[in-house]
Amino acid sequence: MTRSRAGLGKTLFWGGISALFYFGLFYYAEEFLHLAHTTQDACAVTEGMDTLYYNKTTPDLCVAKGGSFIKGTWWFVFAPIAVAFTLSFVHGVATGLFWDRLGMKAKK
Amino acid sequence: MELINFIEINATTAIILILVGFVGGLVSGFIGSGGAFVLTPAMMALGAPGIVAVASNSCHKFPKAMVGVFKRHKYGQVDVKLGLVMAVFAEAGVLFGKHVMTGVRNSFGAVGTDLYVSAIFILTLAIVGGYVYKDYRKLKAMDDLADEKQQLTRLARWVQSVRIPGTMFYSRGAQAEISFLFTIPLGFGTGFLSSAIAVGGFVGVPGMIYVLGVPAIMASATEMVIATATGLGATILYGMEGAVDIRLAMLILLGSLFGIQLGAMGSTYVKDYEVKFTMAAIMLTVLFSRFFYIPGYLNKLGMMEPLQESTLHILKWIGDGVMFVALIVGAYTVISALLRGMKEHRERQSVSARESASD
Numbered sequence: 205m206t207r208s209r210a211g212l213g214k215t216l217f218w219g220g221i222s223a224l225f226y227f228g229l230f231y232y233a234e235e236f237l238h239l240a241h242t243t244q245d246a247c248a249v250t251e252g253m254d255t256l257y258y259n260k261t262t263p264d265l266c267v268a269k270g271g272s273f274i275k276g277t278w279w280f281v282f283a284p285i286a287v288a289f290t291l292s293f294v295h296g297v298a299t300g301l302f303w304d305r306l307g308m309k310a311k312k
Numbered sequence: 313m314e315l316i317n318f319i320e321i322n323a324t325t326a327i328i329l330i331l332v333g334f335v336g337g338l339v340s341g342f343i344g345s346g347g348a349f350v351l352t353p354a355m356m357a358l359g360a361p362g363i364v365a366v367a368s369n370s371c372h373k374f375p376k377a378m379v380g381v382f383k384r385h386k387y388g389q390v391d392v393k394l395g396l397v398m399a400v401f402a403e404a405g406v407l408f409g410k411h412v413m414t415g416v417r418n419s420f421g422a423v424g425t426d427l428y429v430s431a432i433f434i435l436t437l438a439i440v441g442g443y444v445y446k447d448y449r450k451l452k453a454m455d456d457l458a459d460e461k462q463q464l465t466r467l468a469r470w471v472q473s474v475r476i477p478g479t480m481f482y483s484r485g486a487q488a489e490i491s492f493l494f495t496i497p498l499g500f501g502t503g504f505l506s507s508a509i510a511v512g513g514f515v516g517v518p519g520m521i522y523v524l525g526v527p528a529i530m531a532s533a534t535e536m537v538i539a540t541a542t543g544l545g546a547t548i549l550y551g552m553e554g555a556v557d558i559r560l561a562m563l564i565l566l567g568s569l570f571g572i573q574l575g576a577m578g579s580t581y582v583k584d585y586e587v588k589f590t591m592a593a594i595m596l597t598v599l600f601s602r603f604f605y606i607p608g609y610l611n612k613l614g615m616m617e618p619l620q621e622s623t624l625h626i627l628k629w630i631g632d633g634v635m636f637v638a639l640i641v642g643a644y645t646v647i648s649a650l651l652r653g654m655k656e657h658r659e660r661q662s663v664s665a666r667e668s669a670s671d
Contacts, residue, residue: 226566236558240551240557241554242554243552243553243554258313258315259314259316261313266313280551281548284547284556284561285547287562288374288561288565292565293375302570303570303577309577310386310387310580311657
């Protein structure tokens with residue numbers, strides 16, 4: 205008895221959701237970088253188009269560098285974890301459907 | 313003040329990360345060893361400092377391992393109890409290992425972590441890769457039939473015979489009652505290595521096989537339970553240091569979730585020794601590649617006579633090339649095992665269908 209393959213519509217739907225999440229991640233890349241660098245106290249220094257984040261800083265050191273001091277928020281650490289959980293679920297479903305659609309199966 | 317640099321990501325870097333992630337996932341799904349021993353060095357080759365490579369890889373590792381656990385649990389390959397027991401001690405190892413890493417960073421900066429990560433890679437890959445290769449040779453030399461019942465090492469036989477009251481639990485993988493005390497050094501070592509190079513499986517998988525007597529395929533699947541726990545632990549600890557680059561992690565995840573499912577499927581078609589061959593081949597190739605990066609790190613830390621820029625450039629180029637070979641070896645081994653296994657399985661099924669039709 206042959207097993208049926210995943211429906212094309214379902215595969216495309218989950219693939220589309222996954223693509224949307226990835227687009228969102230890179231559209232808001234700057235914001236995510238900000239969250240990553242400010243889990244501890246940081247000094248944001250603008251150099252041209254880029255913002256550099258220095259850690260192990262104090263307000264005085266930061267002012268001397270010409271940057272703006274940002275107090276650290278430890279629970280920003282959960283931002284990448286939440287993104288990782290979400291994408292692993294959505295993208296996991298999409299990739300599973302993808303291989304199933306192509307007829308790749310495990311040995312029973 | 314200290315700057316932890318996140319690399320610039322353009323289209324080329326993104327495509328490389330996705331492809332590297334795919335191969336890492338393939339290898340990980342197949343042998344259960346995180347795949348990070350190609351991913352961590354690959355990210356460092358792209359310019360990420362050692363601590364960022366390990367931190368971001370941990371953030372990619374835990375969701376990918378979670379997907380792997382669900383898939384391989386469906387195939388009956390996961391010993392959940394053993395995985396959870398080892399995960400507890402692995403977290404202690406992660407805490408200690410992160411402390412060492414940040415100590416290195418505080419004393420020697422991000423370049424110091426490059427050297428630290430590479431040194432641990434070389435040591436671990438040499439010991440484990442060499443041992444697994446020796447074991448593969450031994451198994452291959454035996455008749456295929458003999459491989460159906462895995463030969464326990466003397467150490468595993470002894471471990472399974474030890475009875476320590478109040479510490480025993482039944483391991484589905486080992487098919488024996490074992491004392492959790494034996495899992496302490498294995499779990500702690502897995503966690504420490506996980507936070508040093510984002511590859512705990514180098515201790516965990518061979519440890520389960522050779523010390524506890526768990527078959528290779530179950531050891532690699534059970535390792536994913538530990539990898540989920542240590543990956544999450546390391547992500548939180550390194551995230552607090554500002555070292556997790558979610559863009560790197562998710563680009564690798566994009567490729568690796570395609571790869572891990574193929575790798576997991578491939579693992580159902582192969583014999584134990586084929587898994588060991590794949591492990592050994594890739595480990596030893598990556599080991600070889602790491603040697604070419606060491607002079608560059610020593611040079612940047614001022615720990616050796618200054619080298620010419622062109623010499624450093626050539627060494628890095630060779631190192632990248634050997635890494636590339638490791639990726640190709642990994643991908644080829646897993647995909648060919650899967651396709652060959654599927655073809656043989658289909659042929660066997662059509663032969664038995666023809667035979668039952670003619671009865």
